[in-house]
Amino acid sequence: MKLLKQLLVAPAALGLLAPMAASAAEINLDGVNQYASDEQVTSISQFPDVQPTDWAYQALANLIERYGCVAGYPDGTFKGQRAMTRFEAAALLNACLDRVTEVTDELKRLMAEFERELAILKGRVDGLEAKVGELEANQFSTTTKLRGEASFILGGTPDFESPLRNSDGTRAAKPNEVTFNYDLRLSFDTSFTGKDLLRTRLRSGNFSSLPFGSSSQIFKLDKAESTDDSVEIDRLFYRFPVGESFRVTVGALVRNTEMLSFIPSAYNSSILDFFQLAGASGTYNKGTGAGFGVSWRQQVEKGNPYVTFDANYVSENGYDDSSVGAFTEESGINFLTQLGVKSKNWGAAVAYRYGSEGSNIRVPNFSPRTVGSGGDTNSIAFGAYWQPIDAGWVPSISAGYGYNWGDGGFRDSQSWMAGLQWSDVFLEGSTAGFAVGMPPFTSSGETESWLYELFYKFQVTDNISITPALFYASDYRNNRGNDTWGGVIQTTFKF
Template structure:
């Protein structure tokens, strides 16, 4: 028989249809004669266990294939280790397309990957530019910040236990700026650094997907805002998903939070500086293509050190944050949502007005950029109000804590795994506005990400 690649085998089978259930014999199917143009492809796939026949020994290639039958073929093809690079790329693309059906079959890509390679490497190379004009600052000129960042994310499979060992290694460097002599937004000089900011094990525990070690924690798995926190803690995080289509989740996080704004490049001065015991509970429902989405969360910092506790209520070493969110998907492309957060810092020192203990985000988004699809894009408009004492370390790129304002942005996939973003924010500094000082604040942000 002429040797063929997995691509040609699957292509031949798909052209005439697919098989189902079981196949007990190694001989060709009774309804695929030896002189058929597809005989080699079907026979080879059957002998390799990639496709099966019907109990009566037929292939029934003239029947229309269901997505479930296609997922069965892909699942078996994913277990093959002796395939070339082009074949593997095709199988990976098919697996992404039929991910939901593979989920229903109980197939997990990570479980299949470990059959061919015990260690997987992923990562990202990023370049960004941020320009900020803050009239409340001593220097009212626009400051410019550019940064390069390389992330390497190795994952090692721990036998057949379902557990993996993970890490994230970051190298970042600020480029000099013509406007501010190479300084960054937080006033430090041009510098670079390498650090391991995550190192943890992940696997099934107590019915959840558990992460233990120095893990990344991100608030809001529903609307993906990260409004309360997007950072690392030393501790544990447990994520349970449930419901017919796993659209509901519960997440619990506990650990020690240590954040030093001056030690990180390109981070706003308005982030916390200190340590505290961190606890959070979050529940959410995420509509798939249409319908209501909802979020509720509680986050707490306790036993804060002297630097951190100046943000807490008087005579207290703890503070709490609550968040609620509601959204509606009109269809798979249009989504409107809002989140509201509140803290108990009404008596904090340096507190300026009741509004500094609340935060909210109202966003209208059209479409979704998918890094696996070149040419895909999205656009959004949002109004954000971020009280200085209402969040911990939000993920927003230019919507800074202690500001309120409008933001627009767009994402565009230049090529597969290459994502470009542009954002513009126009607003005011809350503390300066409350004091009657110049408060205008506007910023522009652009970046390109290369994922691998």
């Protein structure tokens, strides 16, 4: 038995040696595989006297599965606790060596047959290693990745009347011509631990305020910003985890909505800005400036619904003038919190935002939009969505509602939206959708305007998409109270 243990433990024998037979008087050495010849041993479970708790169980199982050179007694047992003679050991080792020899010969034959293909693969691997070495020697950074997004937007609003007036009191020219604008975003994402994120984003755009570039307009596009063709830093923040459940974000240029765990909507056209904010643009006002935030996520088993809670603080004006502190009322404070529950294909949330003097509340179609001196605002939002797990004729459904109130001359208002979106329309990856809603309107109804959007996003490749869209607004205050419509063709490149 001592010899058996040595053979099984030895590295060479683990790949060759298999069963223990009986004593020399009980076994026929010329037919050591007698049991196997009657019934081929293909699984260790065929030996009723071998248990998983036996010390050599795994070694025996490997020999059966990999080499098939294990035999037992005619009665079907293995008798692993019995001693064996040197003759028996020699016979059993010879059986396994025969199998190993067969495998080795087969490998030699295959290597000879595919010698040319193996040489080509070796050459390719050597070439790849050389290229990887060159990339590593010349790479931009070992910790930073560049992510880019460029959008070309062709669009116009044929019968839009400008609300602006010239110095002589006459109405300014109508912004009704077709224009071709761009929006460019370059994000440098750096990670030092694999779980944190330092983001520096550069942005450039050439949109005018009317009709697509100003957040005071209900036709404000999600990707329409103006930097006068110059490149600006519009994000600079650091995000890192604290334990398993918390995430902290702090930055000199950070946006409040981007510090939330999610926005409760599955509608994503990337066209009209209002429909990207769950129908509550007052609450989800995209306040950007110096700030910080904390997010908490409930730890549950994968696939189960979980609860989230977010709280963040952004000072819109407290970073560009040292005479105004980031923690003073006149710095344009935005304090945003959200409590939500999210699952694989649905989610819901309630959110609250406080805005101090100087903050922008993002209520297109009426004024004021910036909180005046000594004033403040409050906004609350409710949103929910559901989407099918598999793409089909059933669309995702999103709905949201927002209410705003305050003082200092600010009027109470409310807003809402509902959106349907289909996945894999005509082509895999392409989507289509329709949304309807009312941007913020006062209780008196003087600023009521119905807004509609219809879009189709054609996913040309993984990195290129083309999105034609049409939108319509009734009784648009900034169009002298008349109905108006517009359309765009938005081409986006991601790299």
